[in-house]
Amino acid sequence: MTPRGIxxxxxxxxxxxxxxxxxxxxxGVKNALSITVPAGMGIHRRMVxxxxxxxxxxxxxxxxxxxxxxxxxxxxYVFAVDNVEKLIDVGHGVLMERKGVSGVTHNQQLKFEMxxxxxxxxxxxxxxxxxxxxxxxxxxxxxxxxxxIDFLFGELEDFISSIV
Numbered sequence: 001m002t003p004r005g006i007x008x009x010x011x012x013x014x015x016x017x018x019x020x021x022x023x024x025x026x027x028g029v030k031n032a033l034s035i036t037v038p039a040g041m042g043i044h045r046r047m048v049x050x051x052x053x054x055x056x057x058x059x060x061x062x063x064x065x066x067x068x069x070x071x072x073x074x075x076x077y078v079f080a081v082d083n084v085e086k087l088i089d090v091g092h093g094v095l096m097e098r099k100g101v102s103g104v105t106h107n108q109q110l111k112f113e114m115x116x117x118x119x120x121x122x123x124x125x126x127x128x129x130x131x132x133x134x135x136x137x138x139x140x141x142x143x144x145x146x147x148x149i150d151f152l153f154g155e156l157e158d159f160i161s162s163i164v
Contacts, residue, residue, distance in 0.1 A: 002108045005100015010038035014092030016046075017118055022070045023048055028056030031084040038095065039075075046076040051084045092118040128152075 019034035031051040036044050062078040093115040102108045132150035
């Protein structure tokens with residue numbers, strides 16, 4: 001729709017399951033929560049809350065987090081807290097924006113936004129991908145190679161008649 005242009009994907013605000021798992025593996029961390037905060041134009045900040053082991057050195061934990069490849073590209077803030085569980089909220093979101101050109105028409109703007117329960121949506125995508133994979137010839141596929149209609153539950157004719 002806009003073959004020339006720039007697309008930005010802004011995640012959050014919300015809990016990053018992957019980043020949280022990485023922090024939990026760092027020595028000295030008892031529990032952790034990493035929240036992705038969009039700064040706009042595809043740039044993100046990481047707000048990391050750590051519950052430390054009794055003998056842990058906060059400065060060492062903070063540096064280990066900031067130097068981890070999963071965090072090194074984003075501005076990361078680390079905070080020591082008494083109880084991470086009190087901060088947990090698995091909600092998340094994404095805003096994708098594209099500004100570009102269609103033919104000779106400039107200033108085309110497209111936006112897609114969603115707010116989700118991260119684990120629930122992740123699980124649903126995994127189930128849908130497994131369902132879609134069963135409809136393909138044997139082989140290896142990325143999600144983008146699988147027809148979108150194959151991700152939907154049920155028969156094609158039933159789906160089409162339900163939206164008409």
